[in-house]
Every structure is written in structure tokens, then in C-alpha cells.
Amino acid sequence: xxxxxxxxxxxxxxxxxxxxxxxxxxxxxxxxxxxxxxxxxxxxxxxxxxxxxxxxxxxxxxxxxxxxxxxxxxxxxxxxxxxxxxxxxxxxxxxxxxxxxxxxxxxxxxxxxxxxxxxxxxxxxxxxxxxxxxxxxxxxxxxxxxxxxxxxxxxxxxxxxxxxxxxxxx
Amino acid sequence: xxxxxxxxxxxxxxxxxxxxxxxxxxxxxxxxxxxxxxxxxxxxxxxxxxxxxxxxxxxxxxxxxxxxxxxxxxxxxxxxxxxxxxxxxxxxxxxxxxxxxxxxxxxxxxxxxxxxxxxxxxxxxxxxxxxxxxxxxxxxxxxxxxxxxxxxxxxxxxxxxxxxxxxxxxxxxxxxxxxxxxxxxxxxxxxxxxxxxxxxxxxxxxxxxxx
Ligand SMILES: [Zn+2]
Numbered sequence: 225x226x227x228x229x230x231x232x233x234x235x236x237x238x239x240x241x242x243x244x245x246x247x248x249x250x251x252x253x254x255x256x257x258x259x260x261x262x263x264x265x266x267x268x269x270x271x272x273x274x275x276x277x278x279x280x281x282x283x284x285x286x287x288x289x290x291x292x293x294x295x296x297x298x299x300x301x302x303x304x305x306x307x308x309x310x311x312x313x314x315x316x317x318x319x320x321x322x323x324x325x326x327x328x329x330x331x332x333x334x335x336x337x338x339x340x341x342x343x344x345x346x347x348x349x350x351x352x353x354x355x356x357x358x359x360x361x362x363x364x365x366x367x368x369x370x371x372x373x374x375x376x377x378x379x380x381x382x383x384x385x386x387x388x389x390x391x392x393x394x
Numbered sequence: 395x396x397x398x399x400x401x402x403x404x405x406x407x408x409x410x411x412x413x414x415x416x417x418x419x420x421x422x423x424x425x426x427x428x429x430x431x432x433x434x435x436x437x438x439x440x441x442x443x444x445x446x447x448x449x450x451x452x453x454x455x456x457x458x459x460x461x462x463x464x465x466x467x468x469x470x471x472x473x474x475x476x477x478x479x480x481x482x483x484x485x486x487x488x489x490x491x492x493x494x495x496x497x498x499x500x501x502x503x504x505x506x507x508x509x510x511x512x513x514x515x516x517x518x519x520x521x522x523x524x525x526x527x528x529x530x531x532x533x534x535x536x537x538x539x540x541x542x543x544x545x546x547x548x549x550x551x552x553x554x555x556x557x558x559x560x561x562x563x564x565x566x567x568x569x570x571x572x573x574x575x576x577x578x579x580x581x582x583x584x585x586x587x588x589x590x591x592x593x594x595x596x597x598x599x600x601x602x603x604x605x
Contacts, residue, residue, distance in 0.1 A: 245453030269464050287445030299413040308424035311486035312477055337446045355447040357412040365405035372404045375443045
């Protein structure tokens with residue numbers, strides 16, 4: 225990703241043009257007002273820029289990473305304390321991401337996207353609700369229509385590679 | 395290094411990714427993920443799904459000056475708050491709750507000790523210290539209880555839980571965990587029921603531990 229490699233403003237501007245309106249749409253759907261939604265968009269996009277060097281495209285997908293930053297930001301806004309996050313893995317600085325792995329992850333994410341888009345409308349809506357934070361864990365576990373298995377099976381290979389990589393990093 | 399065999403249920407990992415877990419459970423999940431590469435990888439799968447949902451959301455139009463404002467702010471200095479690091483057997487998320495200090499154990503009797511990490515209407519989280527070979531009579535938790543082994547092991551009717559293993563017990567489970575031989579068992583335990591330590595639990599523990 226060019227933002228990561230060259231801290232290139234032009235690349236960041238492009239990323240902003242693609243993600244910022246979607247992020248705002250996403251945040252609005254969680255019931256946040258428009259002004260506050262833009263405030264969150266601004267903070268999330270700034271975090272993306274500031275943490276770009278920590279982003280490893282062979283281990284994560286850019287939209288997955290931005291989703292995570294956005295949810296953390298939204299949740300922290302409604303709490304006094306910040307939400308518990310896992311330890312960060314030590315990353316070798318300046319290691320080139322493995323291109324085949326980046327591509328593999330992209331392909332699997334695309335397959336997952338396709339699978340989710342092909343779900344019945346009710347199921348797709350339920351996926352949206354779950355990841356927008358509208359369902360409790362009890363609701364997620366009792367709603368039989370929620371295809372959590374699909375999510376894991378579509379990125380199974382990626383998960384295996386990830387596990388393997390992560391084990392090496394410990 | 396022991397192999398972890400009891401992992402986070404998918405529904406809980408999805409709820410953690412979406413941020414809807416009660417804080418005490420989120421602490422246990424973040425701690426297990428810090429110890430378990432399988433669950434870290436699965437969590438990433440849920441982030442990918444979240445990213446798909448994000449990309450799928452209808453774009454909303456932005457205020458005309460938002461982009462320019464953000465671009466203007468790119469060079470501003472910022473504080474990068476480092477995440478707390480593991481210390482000994484305590485992973486980063488636990489160290490954060492302990493504010494970087496070692497646990498201050500309070501005896502519960504019979505050599506069992508605890509350190510309360512948090513307690514609110516969302517539930518509670520605490521560290522438990524159980525001497526090797528010692529039984530912990532059922533503590534009568536309300537609601538769901540998550541127990542993550544940080545050191546040593548314990549066994550109950552449902553199985554053996556070694557370091558890194560996570561037990562998910564609903565309130566119907568009448569379990570009597572027994573710490574394994576060897577090192578004392580140190581666990582991170584969380585419930586989603588409001589902790590009524592000042593009334594219920596000591597009352598229950600009183601005859602058992604003779605506090
Ligand atoms: Zn696990």
C-alpha cells in the first residue's frame with residue numbers, strides 16, 4: 225500500500241475518497257448523529273495515516289483494519305475507559321510484505337464478499353447488524369440464520385497462513 | 395509451550411470484533427487472543443467480515459471541508475500511547491487493568507486469593523489464585539462466567555483446562571474446579587452479572603472459606 229510505503233499524501237487522499245463516505249454511512253447506521261459521525265471519520269482517517277507503518281497487508285486487509293479502528297473509536301467514545309485490546313505483535317520494521325500472501329488474502333476477502341452478497345436478504349441484514357454492533361453475543365449465538373461458519377470457511381486458507389505466521393512471531 | 399485446546403466461541407469472537415461484549419468479557423477475549431494465535435487469526439476473519447460490511451454501506455456525502463481539514467492535520471504531532479506489555483504470566487490487557495503493577499492479592503481463605511480488576515453494572519473481572527491440588531467449591535456465579543488460565547491448570551466435570559485455555563460456563567453449570575498439581579493455578583475470571591461481592595459472594599464463601 226502506497227500510504228504505508230511512502231507516506232504519500234496523494235495515495236492517502238485516494239483512500240480517503242473511497243473510505244470516508246462509506247465510513248460515514250457505516251457510522252450513521254449505528255445511530256450516531258451526522259456531526260459526530262464526521263468527527264469519528266476524521267479521527268479514524270487520521271489514525272489510518274498515523275499508524276500506516278503498522279499496517280501489514282500480508283496479515284490484514286485494509287477495509288478490515290479500518291473497520292477495527294472505527295469500532296474501537298466508536299466504542300471508546302461511549303465509555304470512560306478504552307476497550308481492552310490484544311497485545312500487539314512485534315513486527316520487524318521494514319520487512320517487505322509477501323506479495324503472494326497479500327494477493328491470497330485479497331482473493332479470499334473478495335470471495336467472502338461475494339458469499340455475503342449472495343446470502344438471502346435476511347441473512348445479509350443479520351450480518352450487517354452483527355458487525356455494526358447491533359447484536360449481543362447471545363443474539364449472535366442464538367440466531368441460527370447467522371452464517372458465521374461461512375465467514376471462517378471462506379477465508380480458511382488465509383487463516384491457516386495467518387496462524388502459521390503468528391506462531392512464528394511469538 | 396502447551397497447546398491451547400479450549401478456544402473462544404465464534405459468537406463471542408464476532409461480538410468482540412463488533413464491540414458488543416460487556417467490558418469484563420472483552421478483557422478475557424483480548425487476553426486470550428494475546429496468548430493464542432488461532433484465535434488471533436479467527437478474530438482477523440471477523441475483521442475481514444466487518445470490513446466487507448463497511449464497504450457495503452451506502453456512502454454518505456461529506457461536509458465540503460472535511461477532506462481538506464483532515465489533509466491539513468496530517469503533519470500535526472500526536473501522542474502514540476503504547477499498549478501495555480506482558481509482564482511475567484500477565485498478558486498486556488491484564489497489565490493494563492493492573493495499571494502496570496503486580497496484583498495485590500486478598501486472601502479468601504484456604505490459600506485461595508483474589509484481585510478484583512473491575513466491577514460495574516456490566517459485570518466483574520478478577521484474578522484468582524488457587525494453590526496446586528486445591529478445590530474451589532462452586533462460587534455460585536450468576537449469568538455467564540469466563541475463566542482463562544494464565545498459569546497452572548484446573549479440571550472440573552467438563553474437562554481439563556491448561557494454561558491459555560478458556561472455560562465458558564453458564565449459570566447452570568455446577569462446577570467444582572480443582573487446581574492441577576505443580577504450579578498454583580492463576581486464572582482471569584469474568585462474569586456479566588453485576589458483582590454482589592459485598593453481599594452474595596462472601597455470604598456463599600463464608601461457610602466454605604471461614605472468612
Ligand atoms: Zn484460542
